[in-house]
Amino acid sequence: xxxxxxDFSIPPLTRGLSxxxxxxxxxxxxxxxxxxxxxxxxQTRLYPxxxxxxRQVQIACDTAKGAAGRxxxxxxxxxxxxxxxxxELKARIAKTVDFLKTITAEKMSGEESxxxxxxxxxxxxxxxxxxxxxxxxxxxxxxxxxxxxxLLRKSGVEIGKGDFLGDIQ
Numbered sequence: 001x002x003x004x005x006x007d008f009s010i011p012p013l014t015r016g017l018s019x020x021x022x023x024x025x026x027x028x029x030x031x032x033x034x035x036x037x038x039x040x041x042x043q044t045r046l047y048p049x050x051x052x053x054x055r056q057v058q059i060a061c062d063t064a065k066g067a068a069g070r071x072x073x074x075x076x077x078x079x080x081x082x083x084x085x086x087x088e089l090k091a092r093i094a095k096t097v098d099f100l101k102t103i104t105a106e107k108m109s110g111e112e113s114x115x116x117x118x119x120x121x122x123x124x125x126x127x128x129x130x131x132x133x134x135x136x137x138x139x140x141x142x143x144x145x146x147x148x149x150x151l152l153r154k155s156g157v158e159i160g161k162g163d164f165l166g167d168i169q
């Protein structure tokens with residue numbers, strides 16, 4: 001059996017989001033134990049010109065749902081980017097995972113060469129479905145999820161590589 005776009009997209013994106021949600025649970029427990037306002041964690045940054053944790057979660061979710069929608073040629077749900085607390089960010093992740101669960105392997109079957117274009121105000125990027133997944137989606141997704149991990153670790157949340165990777169087998 002050949003490995004498909006689905007195999008390299010939906011399962012790892014779902015797992016990455018689920019692991020990020022579990023990390024946010026640890027962040028909430030850490031905030032409660034330290035009597036910190038959990039909004040502080042949601043707004044923490046690595047550097048002043050970088051997005052805060054809340055935006056990193058939103059971008060990771062947007063990358064996952066955008067990939068699922070584009071690769072399966074279905075409408076991509078719109079999220080308003082208004083989350084400011086850890087529970088709201090977890091709800092955002094849950095909505096994204098719920099959408100990913102609606103995507104089947106059949107919707108992506110044989111679509112590796114299909115053109116995908118992402119438009120921006122000042123231009124566009126053109127890919128095949130396979131290059132979109134390999135060259136944009138996965139690197140972008142893992143960048144933002146690893147920044148969430150780094151921000152929480154920098155803040156003192158006791159998480160490790162195993163939390164980022166989650167259950168591998």
